Amino acid sequence: MSPLSRVTETLLAALGPEQVITDRHRLRTYECDGLAQYKVVPGLVVLARDADDVATAVAACAAGQVPFVARGSGTGLSGGALPRAEGVLIVMSQMRQIREIDAANQRAVVDPGVINLALTRATTPDGYYFAPDPSSQSVCSIGGNVAENSGGAHCLKYGFTTNHVVGLDVVTPAGERVEIGGKAPDPPGYDLLGALVGSEGTLGIVTAVTVRLTRLPQEVQTVLAGFRSTDDAGAATSAIIAAGVIPAAIEMMDALAIEAAEKAVACGYPAGAGAVLVVELDGAAADVAGELAEVLRHCEANGAFETRIAADDVERALIWKGRKSAFAAVGRISPDYLVQDGVIPRTALPQVLRQIADLAAERDVRVANVFHAGDGNLHPLVLFDDAEEGAAERAEDVAGGILELCIANGGSITGEHGVGADKARYMPKMFTAADLETMQAVRCAFDPDNISNPGKVFPTPRLCGERPGRRQGAHPLQEAGLAEVF
């Protein structure tokens, strides 16, 4: 009997057939997440209803040395929830209870399957919201946000998921339940929250999340500004930040992205714009008024030919509709597309956009750019037609080339979508062997058998029996000519 068959038998007996899926047809539902280029039918699916179920499933996997992968809503864009054919997929989406809203202390405790926007809806009556706002916030789960350390348009001012998580209940890869952090700040001992948030399922499975709630702002103002070029829009972005204004969001779209959005949702962006900026300001009314004047001034000084201020929530929603629908809208102008995710220093924006345009022209591929300009997080959309021979490969080449450009310009291979299955091969371009070695030593501390979402994040697994230590380069004692003393 194979290890997976034994795990299947164990879990069917422990959890029953309603929670354990073995039917090949039903298993296929889970073959990919939001990155549909990669597909693997899982060996077994477990629908967890509570932390005990998760612990039971993980303990069975640990006992059988069978790999497992956790999945939330399956909206991830780096293949982080890509299943293993010989492994177990643990689906967390039935765990979706908001357990506690403690408005007085600005905290809430939620199940991992709770939808991001549902938490904001539940806390709005008390005057609070959950700040991280990925574009998928109406469907993505908070557990998934924790796994990927998700950002969103407003993370320029409010930070990523990691800045809003204060406690986690975790099932470790050994099947043990552990609490990390909690409601109170600064507990003694190691603060492992940072390591867990964004670890993409490689250190265990989160079964409860304690989050910080953010007060709803007194005032919100949204500006739409049309520019002739992305150079001008980029210069305006830099000028706004340099003036000391930190808007809640500064989003940029280029001409091709605007064209797609107009076709899809008729958002009425300024005609003939080579780029638009969406700038949102929030906070105390007095502050916002002053910041609004600054933003308009810097837009106009940098060539904005039209600026509009949303008069009310309806106009604000229309401005955002163009931006938020941009990824899907690209379907109107191209049969297929890849979404890339990279980061560059804000000041390098104009230069990198020109390099992307050159790269795209060279390979005869169109690239639409939609991005969080304020923090230099690019989301180039690489367009192609899969029916055309070799087009997908050319698109992949360009998408990969864009990451190389990000690295060469002092940036990063991912801003908010994660490394997952998709980008593990790029990790050695960003990190030294010693850096990766240190991360993997931590992974071994949690998961010595490499069964917790293996194959994600790290290009090559580390044999966990090894002791940490120098792997390459001269030892400082050798440099000092003293290596032979011991």
Place this chain on the structure above:
Amino acid sequence: MSPLSRVTETLLAALGPEQVITDRHRLRTYECDGLAQYKVVPGLVVLARDADDVATAVAACAAGQVPFVARGSGTGLSGGALPRAEGVLIVMSQMRQIREIDAANQRAVVDPGVINLALTRATTPDGYYFAPDPSSQSVCSIGGNVAENSGGAHCLKYGFTTNHVVGLDVVTPAGERVEIGGKAPDPPGYDLLGALVGSEGTLGIVTAVTVRLTRLPQEVQTVLAGFRSTDDAGAATSAIIAAGVIPAAIEMMDALAIEAAEKAVACGYPAGAGAVLVVELDGAAADVAGELAEVLRHCEANGAFETRIAADDVERALIWKGRKSAFAAVGRISPDYLVQDGVIPRTALPQVLRQIADLAAERDVRVANVFHAGDGNLHPLVLFDDAEEGAAERAEDVAGGILELCIANGGSITGEHGVGADKARYMPKMFTAADLETMQAVRCAFDPDNISNPGKVFPTPRLCGERPGRRQGAHPLQEAGLAEVF
């Protein structure tokens, strides 16, 4: 030849006698840090001048399996820099260069020995400062702040050191140099910054710190309010926070602490006060004006019989002088004292203060209370006279009892002074065996030989060969009656 003698020989040869102290008389200088109850003369002292020196010293220790301890300015209050008699003390205080101030990106890169206040002085001309402000900020080092995750009066609004560190250069216990984080937000891979900050030297030695700089506020207002009792002052604190005002600081002192401060620095606090609050507001001028009115209203509604607003920086400095000198001032009313550091939920303040008073009365010991009321971080000062037989033991009992009270009221055994040598024995009262096990597994990932500041933080070392796993309680498969399947 003992392992330490071999390390001594190696390091004398590599670094020379100017940087390697072996003279017993000079070694004695380093026998304790700010917690003078514990004293150990180190076996060897290395004065590091750069990261290479640190790597050389650590590599020699690793090769010889000799324990090492890093020391900054030696102001720590939990014995975190207590040396080992058979080990090496690596002194970081000569590494005190501010390497870069990048005001445009609100970042600075500093050596670990840079004094906390020196960084603020260096960045003030550009309109910035370094927000963490421990009372020792004129002498403590930023490396020490990182090791202990130091707070300060203003961490209510601005957070602890961990909220202001974005990158670290670290020498791992194997002697390897690693970079963690950096200037850009949200790099891929594990975010180990949180684990490193506050790890009290048990995961390696920090050789460079990249910090976030905070903009100097437009306006600062400081209020001194006199109350009849700590109950009233506590109620005012809760009312201010509940109203949604987050002051930069809310500090409380009780009658005994006020008496000591008056004797030492004649700060002129309201006569006859059973407690005073120092409330500081900062930010945009318009916001501060509104918040000031709220604070005054809540103080008066909760029984403040006198409130004063500092008219200028001189008056502000006088108000703070009383608070900041309180620890030392206690020397005016008692020959000896212990400084305790615990945390309780803010709302439990009045109740815990009564319990502390009862405990002190029972053991015939006086306790002065000075604390960061806004975030529930207590600093009781337990007074005694070492010349009196048994007095030190009674004081220790009361100090320990206060921690038990903190835990019983849902708090923590340390707010900002760290666990160090002093509080390791209390860790099992706050954490389950599984929680501690997970932390120690991470420690083993960095330091399998237990040579990096051993004996601190954890009550008992873990044997690092063990695999992580369930140590106690029923296995979930046992609970399900299925433990025998594998």
